Amino acid sequence: MTTPTLVAGSLWLVTVWRLPSIRHSHKQRSLALTFAALAAAMTFEVPAVRDAINDNVGIIGLPPLLKHLLGVTSAAYLLDFVIAVVRPQGLIRRVRQAALGVTLPLMLLFYALANWTPGGPVRVGEGQHAIYPVLYTAVFTLYIGTAMVVATWLFLSGVRHSRNLLGKAGLGFLGLGTLLGSLYALQRVGFVAVEILTGAGYPDLQNQVSTALKQLAILSIVLGACLPPLSVAVEYVRGWNTLRRLQPLWSSLTGAVPFVVLSTSIPKPRVNLRLDRCVIEIEDACLALREYVSAEVQERARVFVSEQGIPEEEVDAVAEASWLAVAVRSARTGSPLKGVEYPALGVTGKDRLSELSWLCSVSRAYRDSPVVAEFDHLEDVLTSHRSGGLERGSS
Known part of the structure; x- marks a missing residue:
């Protein structure tokens, strides 16, 4: 089993686990949709899925495009979730909606105008339309980077307000995951800048760094999202144990x-x-x-x-x-x-x-x-x- 398959499978398991919480509250719905979009995005990295799309659709770079669109959607829902947790009064909602409403159409437009190189992930193209892959990457990276920086600030600022240790750890891991997501966006900008300025590309190194940061970010976010429910379970067990310990005293006193x-x-x-x-x-x-x-x-x-x-x-x-x-x-x-x-x-x-x-x-x-x-x-x-x-x- 390949690493992308394992990551995608794990995300789908978390998605199925979180799916019933969609009807509970706005923040629970945002978190469930975050994992659903992220799981779908990582599915397009599975070799069998990617090859099947490339062989049957015949559009160069379609799996990366779908992955990036879903990645932007996942980042938007994650930002919505952390705002609901840390800033329930809201935070620049109209600006966030406008940014998402502009980013997705621009990505589709620049994708359609670009001349993508065949094979591998999306990279800077060649010829007269070479600017469009750059613009596509810039729009995608700008949105992901900005969303992850804001989410990191909110998650880490919310750690001190959490009431229990597992809640603090959960927000901390979520903040670490979004921080790694910020570094993921930053390294993409760096590699593209180097290729534009020097003409030298490092696709293998870029792929390794991107994959490592992406997978570590996903792992940290998944772990952070799983800790708060574990905290609820711990509180439940602690409450049940305390109730059991008080039962002898309660029985005798109320019996009198x-x-x-x-x-x-x-x-x-x-x-x-x-x-x-x-x-x-x-x-x-x-x-x-x-x-x-x-x-x-x-x-x-x-x-x-x-x-x-x-x-x-x-x-x-x-x-x-x-x-x-x-x-x-x-x-x-x-x-x-x-x-x-x-x-x-x-x-x-x-x-x-x-x-x-x-x-x-x-x-x-x-x-x-x-x-x-x-x-x-x-x-x-x-x-x-x-x-x-x-x-x-x-x-």
Whole structure:
């Protein structure tokens, strides 16, 4: 299998993968059409396809023309995509539309007027019409180069605004790909200039440099486009894992105060929404349960946990789980307390990530720590002794 065949096949796989996203949003549609045009363009570099067109159509240079037209279209869609991502308010839309509307007809016009040399890629022709291949190459290169420079600036400027590491890496690889596309346009200008000024052409070297830059640019763009969806998958798995870790705490707390559970059901695939609801219900349950214990219980829990040799960074979470365990038992067997100071919740005043980390630590301690079970047992015994003393005093 030749390299062009492998590249074209890979692009078609990415195109098929991205095709369903056409109906999702403007930026997703632009990205899908970018890969569709790029895959079609690279298909004309496959030897079997190129030879079949040359043998059956009989028009010299038709595969390169089709490849270049599709390449310009792909660059236009890619620029549209990065603007939708980085500058959703838009950027010189009419200018971009006018540039594309002028470039494609000019390429067709100059192609029709030129006397292309047979065989190989499009290059400067000979004779009285030699200027038209130069103009054709100039128009194509100018559009590709300008589009890639603007896209590189937008992609790299958007890296710092991305919210996660994979998103930053994706924009970075996309920016690298468009930067290589800019170098591809620059080297084409350089080789044409050398041939015009000196009369010496280096078709083999030009072909090698063009192919290398083009393939590296495509590889970088494909990789950059694949990383953001991978980021979504990572976020999904992380959310599912966090939800699983919070489940024991949620089950116990809401079992004691079931009225905090919302009645609306959420589909299982909506992991992030289910996680948000789980956190809200845990916090509501903590607010309800704090009315069944006093602040003195919370303080005794902290002192008890500190005396058990628990690492300092885990003391707060284990103490929180300890008084919650007492509150759950009290809610199931008693009534809310009146005229006492209630415990302060440890989850308040935290940002989203800190909140999830804190609740996971509390859930782990609530489920696994023997210190929590021991403190709950001691508080149960203490409550029983107090109740027994009150009963004897009353008698």
